[in-house]
Amino acid sequence: MNKQLRILIGDIGDESAANIAAALADNGEWAVTRLQLHDKLIEAVRREHTDVLILNQTASTIHIPVLTKELLRYSELVIIVLYRKKEDGLAQILTQQGVHYIPYPQNIPELVSYVYRLCGVRTEAQESANSKGNPELAVTHLLHSFGIPTNLRGFHYLRCAIITAFQQEHHSGCMMNLIYPTVAEMLHSTPSRVERSIRHAIMQAWENADQRTGWTFGFTDGHRMTNSEFISFAVDWLRTEQTARRYG
Numbered sequence: 001m002n003k004q005l006r007i008l009i010g011d012i013g014d015e016s017a018a019n020i021a022a023a024l025a026d027n028g029e030w031a032v033t034r035l036q037l038h039d040k041l042i043e044a045v046r047r048e049h050t051d052v053l054i055l056n057q058t059a060s061t062i063h064i065p066v067l068t069k070e071l072l073r074y075s076e077l078v079i080i081v082l083y084r085k086k087e088d089g090l091a092q093i094l095t096q097q098g099v100h101y102i103p104y105p106q107n108i109p110e111l112v113s114y115v116y117r118l119c120g121v122r123t124e125a126q127e128s129a130n131s132k133g134n135p136e137l138a139v140t141h142l143l144h145s146f147g148i149p150t151n152l153r154g155f156h157y158l159r160c161a162i163i164t165a166f167q168q169e170h171h172s173g174c175m176m177n178l179i180y181p182t183v184a185e186m187l188h189s190t191p192s193r194v195e196r197s198i199r200h201a202i203m204q205a206w207e208n209a210d211q212r213t214g215w216t217f218g219f220t221d222g223h224r225m226t227n228s229e230f231i232s233f234a235v236d237w238l239r240t241e242q243t244a245r246r247y248g
Contacts, residue, residue, distance in 0.1 A: 004028065004029055004030055005024075005029045005030065005051045005052060005115070005119060006029075006030045006048055006049060006051045006052070007024050007029055007030065007031040007032075007050070007051060007052040007053075007054065008031075008032060008033075008034055008041070008044055008045060008048060008052070008053050008054070009031065009032070009033045009034075009053075009054045010033075010034065010035075010036030010041060010053070010054065010055045010056055011033040011034060011036055012036050012056050012058060016056065016104075017033040017036075017054075017056070018033060019108055020054060020108055021033050023108040023109065023112050027112060032048070036055065036056060036062060037062060038062045038063075038066070038067050041053070041062070041067060041071075042067070042070065042071065045075060045077065046075075050075070050077050051078065051119065052077060052078045052079075052080065052115055052118075052119065053071070053077055053078070053079045053080070054080045054082065054111075054115075055067075055068075055079065055080070055081045055082065056081075056082055056104075057081055057082060057083040057084070057087070057090070058083075058084060064081060064090070064094070065090065065094065065097070068081075068094065068097055068099050069097060072097060072098065072099075078100070078115075078118050078119060079098075079099045079100065080099075080100045080102060080114075080115070080118070081094055081099055081101045081102070082102060082103070082104045082105075082111075083101065083102070083103060083104065084103070084104050086101075100118065102114070106147075110144065110145060113141065113145075135163055135166060135238050136159070136163060138238060139162050139163055139234065139238060140159060142234060142237065142238075143155060143158060143159060147204075147205040148201050148202070148204070148205045152197070152200070152201045152204070153197045153201075154198045154199070154200050154201025154202070155201055156187065157183055157187060157189070157194045157197050157201075158198045158201055158202075158230070158231070160183045160186060160187060161179050161180075161198065161231050162234040162235060162238065164179060164182055164183060164186075165179055165231055165232075165235045166235045166238050166239065176195075176228050176231075179231070180192075198227050198230075198231075199226075199227055202224065202225060202226075202227065202230050203224065206224040206225075
């Protein structure tokens, strides 16, 4: 059984901190909010033996790099800074400190999952899905984390392509020639329509890449992934996830 995480969320006076804390508490974690003020957060982290600290970049009450630098001098806690508008200078400083600087999630469960990944925690739902040998839920979550909405036809083609490639272990060199017809047959479409729809879904997600957490752990090398690259990455990710949970 995973130990209960102790999570502190900086409160800037809106409902966001309370909503995050409530979602984490619903998952059985110890999660509280504290005013996002330098001295109050320093005191709270020391007193509460915090595992994770979540800050909101939009607060004007603190100088975040100064706070995070001081905290990391004596604590090994995980620090996450959420932004709605990315600041490149701040991103560079926080990255050098080892702080996780990510876009504010469009839904709180996505942030909860991100916290668990950083802390090496697996949820009961994830374990259950893996024990049944069904990767569909994991792939669905992965596509959502990249910002690919379910209302796109390409979402369903892409999920089917990833699962099919994972199950059949196609080699990347010939994968697309085999995958597109297979997906088209399964979903009553044509290979060309499958290819176009998947490419459109990836392109749309890439346009908003700086707002989605998936691109922070998806290897892109500074360019939009092609269909083949995205599917190959997703298959490798899924195989790693399945292996880790089988033997981890």
